[in-house]
Every structure is written in C-alpha cells, then in structure tokens.
Amino acid sequence: MKVEHYCRGALYAIVGISVFQALxxxxxxxxxxxxxxxxxxxxxxxxxxxxxxxxxIYTLKRVEYLPIAAFGVVILLGWFMNGVPVLHALWGMRNYGRFFLFFILVVDFLGPQDAINLEEFFLKLFPIHITLVVFQYFVGGHKQDALSGLFGTITGGNGGMAIYFCILLCIMLSRMEYGKMRYPQFLSYLALMAVNTAASELKFFFVIAVCIAGWYVVVSQKKKRAVTLAVIVCIAMFLGMQLMYQIFPFWTGYLDPTNIPEVITSQTVYSTSTDIGRTAVFSKLTPMITEWSGKGALAWGIGLGNADYSDSFSFLNSEFYTVHQASHYTWLSLGYLFSETGYLGTISYLAFFGVLELRALWRYYRERTRLQMLGTFFPFVALALIVYNSTMRSNFAYMMFVMLAFSMLEKDPQRNTTFWGEKHLEE
Structure with missing residues (x-):
C-alpha cells in the first residue's frame, strides 16, 4: 500500500510542477x-x-486507448519511411508520449477522491494567482503576455494561464450545477478572471469561455440555471473585452462578432506573411512536407522528431526546423503534428480526444454525477487548444491531461474503488 501511496504522490507532484514551474x-x-x-x-x-x-499491459484494453495505439503505429510507419536520427526520434516520442503515459497512470492509480482533491487544489490556488497578478502589474510593471500570475512573467506563460482558467471555469460551472458553490464566490471569481484576462490580453479565453458556457447549457440537466449562468459568463466576458479595448486600444473591435470569422480564417498568426495561420496548417505545410519527403509523407509525415526542436538542447534541433522555423509552425500544436505524422497521425491523435468526449458523454448520461459532467468539458477544450497554440505540447498540458481523465475515475466497474481504502463518492 505504501508503494501506491507514493505513486499517487508522484502524480500529484507532476501536476504541481506544471503549475509552479514558472515561479x-x-x-x-x-x-x-x-x-x-x-x-x-x-x-x-x-x-x-x-x-x-x-x-x-493488460489494463490497457480500453476503447479510449485505441487511438493512442493507432498513433503509435503511424509513428512507426513514419520512422520506417523516413530517416530519423535516434536522438530526434526519442525526443519526439518524449514530447508526445509523456502525456499519454501520464494519462494512463492517472487512470490506473487515482480514484474519484483524488479528482475532488485536485478540484480543491485548483480552486484554492486562484486567490494566490490573483495576488501574484496584482504584484506583477503594480510592482513589477508587467502586462500582456508577461502578466500571468502563477505562470510567471515570461512570454508564453499565458498559455498555462489559459489552461488554468479553462479548468477553473469548468469546475465552477459544474459546482454551480450541483449546488457545490455559491453565487458570491462564482461571481467574484468570474469577475477577477475577466479583469485578469483583459490585463493579460488573453483574447483566446474570452472566446473559449463563451464556448464552455454554451456547452454547459447543452449538457446541463437544469436548463434554467444553466442559461442564467451562461448569460452571466457571456456578460462577464463582454465586459472584460471592453476593458481590454480600453487598456489596449489597438485591439478595439478585434473580437466583435463581425470580425471573428476573419480572425478564425486568417492565414497568418501573429507577425508576418510567412506565418502559418490556425486554419492554414494543412494548406501551407503541404508543399513544405512534399518538398521535404515526397507526397507520401502527407499520409505519415516526415517522421516523429524530424520537425522538432529544443530551447535547452540545440543538438535536438531538426533540419526541418532549421530551414522552416520562420514559418512559425512550432507556435501551433497542429503544425508539429501534421508535419511529423501527416494526415494519419493527425487523425489518430485528434481521435483520442474525440473518443474521450463520446465516452464521457455516455458515462454522464448513464450516471448523471458531477464529475462525469465535468469530464465532458475537457476533450473539446483540449482540441481548441491544439488548434490555437502549442501549449498542449508544453509542461502546462499536464493540467489538462489530468482533467481529461476525470470521467474515467468515476465508478468504473473494472476498477477496485476500495483499493485506496476509499469509497466511491456520489455527488
């Protein structure tokens, strides 16, 4: 029993490191x-x-793991069809495999009480986060991407904050649905999130928060309450956007309904015409991939690790990255994915989240518990993040992957829920 206790502690530690690594x-x-x-x-x-x-090995016989197996087959095919240096192959495998391994170990070791503990952890962190934001803004003079509270003052920390805010909003809505949170706490947290989002110029959260609220209305069993809460979320995000326009006038109108289609379909991301836009990953990377490895590589990619790089270890920088880094495909998880694993790998990888969503919905409509409802939010949030930026390849993604496992920690007939000396929690 001590071994399992330490293993649970190690999984908690991984989540903790992903939260506090910047600090x-x-x-x-x-x-x-x-x-x-x-x-x-x-x-x-x-x-x-x-x-x-x-x-x-025999515990891996679950339908949720089939896309992981398919992704592994595509990786092997890509390695076979392309020459991939061993170190680059290992680095690429690490950058994807660590999250799948973490997910599987979470499902294997943790139970429903651990899910409750992690919820409490994320909720109790918020006042600390806001305190740090106030300190960074007024004392440190930080703003925009460098104003990320728990996630530091280095550019890119707002990617971790985006994941954290998505997790927090989903927890808050599920708790309100089941009467586990009161309106004063919900409203104060939501208002502070909107202000923080505006000051940090985290435009993505304004959009995804509205999507999360809409999804909540769809899955909720209490439609009147759900509509009320969704309207409150939308109003908070609208006011947050107006505040952002006041702080950063050059963004005025950027997230207006009439401009959002143009933002979504933009062929570039941030800086120059060479950028690969979020909806232009396939069209812009296709000629680069075919020129590099032939038309067949569109199916299986140029090989896992062959488009990767490392900030810490320059010897892991691939030739493809050296030649094409100006396109900023590394700013998008989907850019990495399509380059290295082609259409087959991309479909297999995204199917993992699709299967999780379908299974989470099936469990929720069968059991109607709060944790099952909470588990329905994260697969589509993860998919949005994969398209939006490269955060799902960073250490911050551990936060998302532990939440993705929530629906599989609930009342699984194949799991001995008393293994940890606990009883199943009905909420």
Missing amino acids: IGEYLGFHQCNYLCDVLLILLLIVRMWESKGAF
Whole structure:
C-alpha cells in the first residue's frame, strides 16, 4: 500500500510542477524543473511494471486507448519511411508520449477522491494567482503576455494561464450545477478572471469561455440555471473585452462578432506573411512536407522528431526546423503534428480526444454525477487548444491531461474503488 501511496504522490507532484514551474524558475533559478516530470514518469512506469509483473499491459484494453495505439503505429510507419536520427526520434516520442503515459497512470492509480482533491487544489490556488497578478502589474510593471500570475512573467506563460482558467471555469460551472458553490464566490471569481484576462490580453479565453458556457447549457440537466449562468459568463466576458479595448486600444473591435470569422480564417498568426495561420496548417505545410519527403509523407509525415526542436538542447534541433522555423509552425500544436505524422497521425491523435468526449458523454448520461459532467468539458477544450497554440505540447498540458481523465475515475466497474481504502463518492 505504501508503494501506491507514493505513486499517487508522484502524480500529484507532476501536476504541481506544471503549475509552479514558472515561479520555481523565476524566483529560485531552477529553470529545468520541468524535466523532473520526465524522471517521475519513468520511475512510475518502472514501479508499475515491476509491481504488476507485467500485468499492467493488460489494463490497457480500453476503447479510449485505441487511438493512442493507432498513433503509435503511424509513428512507426513514419520512422520506417523516413530517416530519423535516434536522438530526434526519442525526443519526439518524449514530447508526445509523456502525456499519454501520464494519462494512463492517472487512470490506473487515482480514484474519484483524488479528482475532488485536485478540484480543491485548483480552486484554492486562484486567490494566490490573483495576488501574484496584482504584484506583477503594480510592482513589477508587467502586462500582456508577461502578466500571468502563477505562470510567471515570461512570454508564453499565458498559455498555462489559459489552461488554468479553462479548468477553473469548468469546475465552477459544474459546482454551480450541483449546488457545490455559491453565487458570491462564482461571481467574484468570474469577475477577477475577466479583469485578469483583459490585463493579460488573453483574447483566446474570452472566446473559449463563451464556448464552455454554451456547452454547459447543452449538457446541463437544469436548463434554467444553466442559461442564467451562461448569460452571466457571456456578460462577464463582454465586459472584460471592453476593458481590454480600453487598456489596449489597438485591439478595439478585434473580437466583435463581425470580425471573428476573419480572425478564425486568417492565414497568418501573429507577425508576418510567412506565418502559418490556425486554419492554414494543412494548406501551407503541404508543399513544405512534399518538398521535404515526397507526397507520401502527407499520409505519415516526415517522421516523429524530424520537425522538432529544443530551447535547452540545440543538438535536438531538426533540419526541418532549421530551414522552416520562420514559418512559425512550432507556435501551433497542429503544425508539429501534421508535419511529423501527416494526415494519419493527425487523425489518430485528434481521435483520442474525440473518443474521450463520446465516452464521457455516455458515462454522464448513464450516471448523471458531477464529475462525469465535468469530464465532458475537457476533450473539446483540449482540441481548441491544439488548434490555437502549442501549449498542449508544453509542461502546462499536464493540467489538462489530468482533467481529461476525470470521467474515467468515476465508478468504473473494472476498477477496485476500495483499493485506496476509499469509497466511491456520489455527488
């Protein structure tokens, strides 16, 4: 029992590192603390395999894991069809495999009480986050991407904040649905999130928050309450956008309904005409891939690791990245994915989230519990993040992957829920 206790602690530690890594790097100087997650995952896998005498493999017979297996087959095909340096192949496998391994270990080790604990953890962090935001803004003079609270003052930290805010909003709505949160806390948290989003210029959250509210109305069993809460969320986001326009006048009208279609279909992302836009990943990367590895590579990609790079280890920078980095395909998870695994790999990878969504809905409509409802939010949020930026490849993604597992921690007939000395929690 002690071994399982330590394994649970290690999984909690990985989530904690993903949240606090920016602060640890900035204030303690330990900038490589994110690699501790890799070490913990390897140790967890070794312990689990040793403890189960190899029987762990048989626990993988779940429909949710089929897309992972299909993705693995495409990776092998891509490696076979392309010459991939061993170190680059291992680096690419690490950058995708760590999250799948983490997800599987969470499902294997954690139970419904752990889900409740993690919810409480994310909720209780919010006042600390806002305190840090106030300090960074008024004392440090930070703004826009450099104003990310728990997620630091380095450009890119707002990607972690976006994941955190999505998680927080989903938890808040599910708790309001089941009477686990009162209106004063809900409204104060929502107002502070809107102000923080405006000051940090986190435009994505204004849009995804409205989508989350809409999804909540669809799955809710209490439609009147759901519509009321969704309207409140939309009003808060609208007011937040107006505040952002006041702080950053050059964005005025950017998220107006008439301009959103143009934003979505833009062929560029941020800086120049060479950028690959979020809806132009396939059209702009296709000629680059075919020129690099032939038309066949559109099916299986140029090989996992062959389009990757590393900020810490320059020897892991691929030739494809060196030649095409100006296109900024690395700013989008979908850009990496299509380049390295082609259409087959992209479909397999995205199918993982699609299957999770369908299974989460099936469990929710069968059992009607709060955690099952909460589990229906995250697959589509993850898909939106994959299209929006590259955060789902960063350490911040551990937060999302632990939430993706929530619906599989609820009353699974194949799981001994008393293994941890706990009883199943009905909410």
